[in-house]
Amino acid sequence: MHTLTGIGVSPGIVAGPAAVMNAPPVLPARPPAVTDEHAAVEAAHTALGEVAAELLERAGQAIPPAADILAAQSAMAADPVLAQRVAELIKAGRPPAYAVSDVIAEFAEQFQAAGGYLAERAADLEDLRNRIVARLLGLPMPGLPDPGHPYVLIADDLAPADTATIDPRQVLAIVTERGGPTSHTAILAKSLGLPAVVACTGAIAVADGTQLLVNGTIGTAVVAPAPSQVRSALDREAVRRAAAARVTGPGRTSDGHPVKLMANLGTARELPAATAAEGVGLLRTEFLYLDRAEAPGFDEQRAAYAEIFDAFAGRRVVVRTLDAGADKPLRFATQPDEPNPALGVRGLRTSLRSPELLDEQLAAISAAAQRARAEVWVMAPMVSTPGEAAAFAQRARAQGLPTVGVMIEVPAAALRADAVLAGCDFVSLGTNDLAQYAFAADRTLSDVADLLDPWQPALLDLIHLTAQAGHRAGKPVGVCGEAAGDALLALVLVGLGVTSLSMAPATLVDVRAALAHHTIAECRHLADLARAAPDAAAARSHVEAVAHTGRWGGARDGWR
Incomplete structure (x- = not known):
């Protein structure tokens, strides 16, 4: 053992x-000779098309976020640049399976060098290589x-x-x-x-x-x-x-301090899993835009939003406007040759190049909201400055949307949270990106994964800065990153001053139970412990020790 x-x-x-x-397929050490160049190119292109079609079919059967990821991967396999480069190598004497492997290795190297979200797509390319090569060699599909x-x-x-x-x-x-x-x-x-x-x-x-x-x-x-x-x-x-399942109702601490517990959603197909949530804290809208040659029209957008708004009548739905760029390239909105797309034109910045995309989306959200009984809020991703926040709020309100906020994903926005909140109604912390940018750590690399741990005290400091600014302004501050679904960390986030937590629906039960076992004063004490720790591991260890066997009442085995 x-x-x-x-x-x-x-x-x-x-x-x-x-x-x-x-295991993935292994190419024979000695490549065979190419005897029929035309047939070899045709075989490679057929394999590319079949794999693209298979992935797209799986995307249609999956639910987000898997569906969105598969659709993007299918688009990679169908990329004409990939097919052209493979054909060039075959005509130079390289067999089809080897040509595919070589070209995808070139692309993967470029993605890794770009860093950020684009580097995350390198693993997707490796999977594409394995599937296409297996098909060309007649080997079992890896999986x-x-x-x-x-x-x-x-x-x-x-x-x-x-x-x-x-x-x-x-x-x-x-x-x-x-x-x-x-x-x-x-x-x-x-x-x-x-x-x-x-x-x-x-x-x-x-x-x-x-x-x-x-x-x-x-x-x-x-x-x-x-x-x-x-x-x-x-x-x-x-x-x-069993103990967690017995805790029901709205999110609140044991002494009644309210904390809204919300769900992250990608499409209407995820609605059944989110019925226990108090609302939607993050509605990703990229599902309407990915893998398309042109943007969806006004009517299509309005209908998609209305379906989700109707399911949450009487509850809040926070819609994030299009977060294009980086790992979510759009043929009609993003530049394919950006040297570092994670630091380039993404999120709200895409409206600089394509303002009509944002204007039509806001109009569609507003039209759907006017006919729904949900409380619809809207927020912009990747906001860096108070000026950007104020300009977006003005733009959204001009479309008839009364409650407007922004995502805090960039350290600059957290450091100037008072000024950011002066121009909008609320903020929501995206802890995944905030950690990546705060620690200059590629979220795809295992070697730096510890830096992206949401327990990092420096990240907690940025969250605390933002939450305190919200308290001073009397405005809500939520968390909609993966950190919100950690039941122990949820106590710390609430202690830092966060007013709502939005997460994968499967984690709602544990977070609700954890809050119900602690007072707001205890949460604040745990937050102080975490921020005073030297690193992420110590922060979690200290909080866990006190939360489970602390001075305020013995072991907490009911939700551990």
Whole structure:
């Protein structure tokens, strides 16, 4: 028995046999000669088209965020530049499978060099390479194992096509060697309610069938645990889940301090999972724009928004305007040759190039809101200055939207939060991007994943600055990043002054229960402890120790 340690990105404890992801195809060491150049080019283009079509079909069957990711990956496979470059190599004597592998390696290297969100697409390209090469060589398609029983999925990393097809009745938990707190694996595991540990060195070496005890809350995977250890851990988890399920109603601390608990949504297909939320704290609108040659029209947008607004009658829905650029390129709005798109024209900045996109979107949101009984708020992503916040608010109000806010994802905006809030009605902290920009750390690299840990005291300082500015202005400050779904960290965020938390629907139960076991004074004490810690690991450790066995009433095993 030994313990592997990584980063817990989706809470829960489960035990089960390991099953390692199917291996990618390997090219033979000696390439065969190309005897029919035309047929070789045709074979490569056919494989590209078939893989693109397969991914697009899967996107149509999946729910966001998996559907959006798969659609973007399908667009990569259908990119005419990729097909042209492959054809050039084949005509130079390279066999189809080798040409595809070489070209995708070139693209992946360029993506990695660009850094930021674009580097995240390098893993998607690697998956494309594996699928196209397997098809050209007539080999089994890489992907999820099928041992015939429920299992703990082990992988170096998971591609979008893999995560989109995970069946939570078969996959008990996910453990990967790569990835970080904001990776696709983390986001999708949380949306499925599966415990997950990423950046877990040594995971791939675990043999198929080996029993694993996975704790996605603290980020451990115990290899070949003793039966008594498994029973004890699962019993504690069952007690925790039962206790959490008994806590119902609006979010509030044990002494009645209100904290709105909201859901993050991508499309109307996610609505059934979000019914327990008090509203929508982040409605991503990119699903209407991705993988299209031109922007959706006014009527299409209005109908899509109206469906979601109608489902939340009497509750708040916060709509984020188009967050294009970086990892979400649009053929009609973004420049494909930006040297560093994560630091370029993205989010609200796209309206500088295409103002009509934002104006029509705001008009469609307003039209849908006027006919709905939901309380519709709107906010802009990637706002950096008070001037940008005020200008967006004026623009939205001119379209008839009375409650307007902005995302705090850039450290400059957090540092000037008082001035930002002076020009709008509320702010929402996007902790994923705020951490990436604050620590200059690529969210796709396992080597710097610890810097993106939402427990980092410097990140908590930025959140505290923003929350205190909101308190002074008497305006709401929410969190809609992945940090909001961590039940222990939720206590700290509320202690910092955050007024609402928006998360994957699967995490609502645990967060509601955690708040119900602590007073607002206790949350503030935990926030002080976390900010005073030297690093993220110490912050979590100190808070956990006091929250579970603190001075205010003994162990808190009911929600741990």
